[in-house]
């Protein structure tokens with residue numbers, strides 16, 4: 357099938373590359389022309405394991421191409437994916453301006469051929485109907501004047517439109533996005549018509565109707581638009597709540613002398629609970645959990661419902677970062693004038709994404725308290741981090757960050773941090789305190805090297 361993907365961020369690039377890999381002809385479009393030029397040269401805008409190789413192979417096979425022309429994509433593709441960003445506004449509601457702009461422009465370029473317009477961006481319940489309205493508005497609005505028209509906008513007679521809106525939420529995780537896309541737990545389709553559903557079944561046939569007998573079909577959930585939109589928010593809100601829950605248990609464990617790692621392991625053996633997303637730590641961050649939980653609270657408010665559980669999920673997460681500072685204050689007393697080393701800036705390992713990264717929030721609080729903060733991350737660069745926290749010092753070596761530091765705080769559980777020689781860490785660190793904000797180091801080994809180990813909930 358011919359597929360257009362509008363927006364080449366995480367979701368757009370990974371979706372486009374994976375659909376091309378299974379044989380579709382994919383046109384990836386972005387209005388950031390510099391990004392498109394770099395993609396054409398094989399330069400990835402994000403760090404994502406396996407993505408660069410996948411994109412290169414798809415481009416070589418002729419099934420994947422990049423453009424900054426929406427008109428080209430709408431002209432050629434039967435299925436149009438909207439994958440632009442939907443960040444939070446200051447009040448927690450989602451900023452849908454990019455979706456609005458894309459939907460209207462798609463409308464301007466549509467002709468009378470049937471198209472399926474797929475919302476893959478995470479958008480609030482009701483957005484399917486809203487996107488339909490915007491596409492129709494776009495089709496009625498004047499098209500931009502071509503140079504030859506003397507700069508005068510042309511009022512176009514609206515074509516007779518034949519399109520359906522589909523909601524197809526995305527569940528990939530950064531750091532394992534390619535693997536997740538080839539191995540999803542389910543595919544969710546919210547469709548307006550049987551015709552649109554059939555198009556989506558064909559598009560995802562590699563997953564839902566595999567030809568190879570040894571591959572198990574991925575469950576396909578077909579539902580209405582509103583339910584599909586809600587499934588995405590409910591999934592993220594549930595996972596965020598699960599982490600906030602274990603963090604709350606961790607805080608009680610600390611006070612009563614229990615070990616949250618053992619507690620999580622044991623409750624996770626109950627199949628009704630499950631053992632994933634029970635790692636206590638400095639809280640969740642990233643480009644999705646914070647914005648999606650806030651957006652769901654805001655949807656509740658819009659419809660007269662107070663989301664008290666989700667507000668608690670947010671509040672626990674907010675205080676969890678502050679606990680890192682409290683632990684340092686307890687061990688070091690005065691923080692003013694101290695040097696603190698931070699290992700890990702990304703919001704989780706195997707990504708260079710620092711959107712709502714707990715590490716940057718902790719670094720900012722420490723700088724405000726009068727500390728010097730020296731950080732290391734295997735992938736996040738100084739330039740990237742300093743856009744958000746200008747006074748942060750970033751070293752290319754994890755061990756160099758320790759020199760002259762009064763304490764070490766581990767904020768991202770990159771595997772290499774657990775593999776350092778702790779005798780060397782102890783020799784370089786001026787102070788004795790190690791705050792393990794991700795419970796990823798071995799307490800006995802840290803203590804054995806003459807250091808003071810401070811974990812989360814243990």
Ligand SMILES: NC(=O)C1=CN([C@@H]2O[C@H](COP(=O)(O)OP(=O)(O)OC[C@H]3O[C@@H](n4cnc5c(N)ncnc54)[C@H](O)[C@@H]3O)[C@@H](O)[C@H]2O)C=CC1
Pocket residue numbers: 362363364365366367368385386387388391439440441442454457458476477478479526527528529530643644
């Ligand atoms: N990042 C993730 O792991 C996941 C994200 N999502 C959702 O998917 C959506 C996209 O997220 P990301 O890929 O992280 O976003 P992103 O911010 O990385 O990328 C968005 C892309 O859209 C482009 N764009 C913006 N306006 C445009 C326009 N008018 N025309 C064409 N391109 C335009 C931007 O230049 C950018 O390249 C969001 O709604 C997000 O919540 C869902 C699941 C996973």
Ligand SMILES: O=C(O)[C@H]1O[C@H](OP(=O)(O)OP(=O)(O)OC[C@H]2O[C@@H](n3ccc(=O)[nH]c3=O)[C@H](O)[C@@H]2O)[C@H](O)[C@@H](O)[C@@H]1O
Pocket residue numbers: 478526527528529530531592595599632633634635636637638639640641642643644645703704
């Ligand atoms: O909607 C989205 O964008 C995506 O959001 C999350 O994916 P992602 O944000 O990439 O990362 P996660 O692996 O879910 O981690 C989120 C945060 O939770 C933290 N976390 C995770 C697990 C855990 O046990 N404890 C914990 O503190 C991580 O450190 C990280 O800061 C979801 O897991 C994806 O299914 C979803 O598609």
